[in-house]
Amino acid sequence: MSAALQVTAFGLALLSTLFLLTATCTDCWMVNADDSLEVSHKCRGLWRECVTNMQDGVRTCDQYDSILADHPVKIVVTRTLMITADLLAGLALATLVLGLECITFLKEDPRVKLKMCYGAGVILGAGSVLGLVGSVWYAVDVYLERAMLVSHNIFLGVHYDFGWSCWLGMAGSTGCFVASVLLTCCL
Secondary structure (H helix, E strand, C coil), rough: CCHHHHHHHHHHHHHHHHHHHHHHHCCCEEEEECCCCCEEEEEEECCCCEEEEEECCCCEEEEEECCCCCCCHHHHHHHHHHHHHHHHHHHHHHHHHHHHHCCCCCCCCCHHHHHHHHHHHHHHHHHHHHHHHHCCCCHHHHHHHHHHHCCCCCCCCCCCEEEEEHHHHHHHHHHHHHHHHHHHHHH
């Protein structure tokens, strides 16, 4: 039972970590949600903004000036939280691999292996909380920006909504949290 639970938690943690990494690296955290004339598809990410022409499929991306330049708070905070979550999830995966019962490393001391799995669960839990805070922070900021424009009857031509990268960050963080609960509470 314990080995099956460990492998299940590892699989979930691996998939969720890949989701987190993909969300951090991709550039569609905000997507245009204008329902009128769709000539182009715009995505804004943590690192750049991309526009895809819907007629010919040409995609162009503009890098933000510099990683260290003045950026909106939502980008800086989300970058920091997501990178930290990625690093913690990677560390947790490495620790979990060494702690799995099916791995021969430290096979003679099962208590140490169990502590490694528990430690991986704690690290994964911390990473999941940071990733979830970063993703939700960004999503709430996008929602508040849109709500402010709507409440003031301002139409700028393009309204942004949550992109698939934001949803992927939330899903990855939630998966890491579930794997953390499996490792810390169920073993």
